[in-house]
Amino acid sequence: MSALSPAQARRHIRSGDWSVTTAGLANGFAQTNLVAIPAAFADDFLRFCMANRACCPILDVTQPGDPIPHSLGKGIDLRTDLPRYRVYIDGLMSEEVTDVSAFWRDDLVSFSIGCSFSFEEALLADGVPLRHVEQGSVVPMYRSTIPLVASGPFGGSAVVSMRPMPPAAAIRAIQITSDMPSVHGAPLHIARPDLIGIDDLMQPDFGDPPTMEENDIAVFWGCGVTPQAALMSARIPFALTHAPGYMLITDIPNHKLKYR
Incomplete structure (x- = not known):
């Protein structure tokens, strides 16, 4: 499945043949x-x-009611082309579904936000170990105390994703991801999770618990789940989002996201 084209991967997702995390699917293309x-x-x-x-690097914004993110590729439909969605009512998640066609409204504006899967590919290509990829699990994500800049009803604190790695690998990861601001860029914090309000790394708020090895340090990046936390805090009447780890696969090659 890693060798599929983005269009082929989306067809599998749309037909219901692919219902798990999109990590490693259609390698080389942004999610x-x-x-x-x-x-x-x-x-x-x-x-x-x-x-x-x-935390929220925007790659595309649609016109109200339009489910097609025209700048991200051909034939994409945001109502059907992600493996799993979440439906929010008054800030509370009401259900997870595999198709949101029945929930779609003509006033919805869709935001497609850059994903860390893109920089993970660059890290792996450089030999930086990513344990959740090796194990086939979902990266752990945590609510932090890192404050966000508020706008209208949206604010709160950042959700961060964490990847454990040896110190030398962490330095290299910082160098690589600093060149990719449209997919979260450089880490927001390293080591000392207690300084950003995380008491127990084995209890992530989203994703799977990490596997920490001797001499690992925790490296934290801004996470695209942050908008979901902001939506819950804002308690707006209605919203649709992806489920964490279940992304939209675009036609944009990852290498084109450097410095963008």
Whole structure:
């Protein structure tokens, strides 16, 4: 499945043949997080993302009601082309589904947000170990106390993803991801999880618990689940998002995201 083209991968997802995490699927191409919200809140959310780019790097914004992210590839439909979605009502997740066609509204503005899967490919190509990839698990994600810049009803604190690695690998990871700001860029924090409000690395808020090896340090990046936390805090009437780890596969090659 890693050798599939993006269009082939999306067809598998749309038909229901692929229902697990999209990590490693259609290698070489960018994947995105999704947030779709009523147009009345879109301007505030856009400003929120622009002010907090490390967590919410926008790659595409649609016109109200349009489920097609035209800049991300051909034939993409945001209603069907992610393996799993979440539906939020008044800030609370009401259900997870594999197709949101029945929930779609003509006032929804969709934001496609850069995903760490893109920089993970660059890390792996350079020999930086990524234990969750080796184990086939979902990267651990945590609610932190790192403050966000608020806009309208959207604010709160950053959600961060964590990858354990030896110190030398962590230095190299910082160098590589600093060149990729449209897919979260450099880490927000390294080591000392207690300094950003994380008491137990074995109890992530999203994803799977990490495997820590001797001499590992924890490296934390801004995470695309941050908008979901902001949506829950804002308690807007309705929203659709991806489920963590279940992304949209685009036609954009990862190498084109450097310095973008």
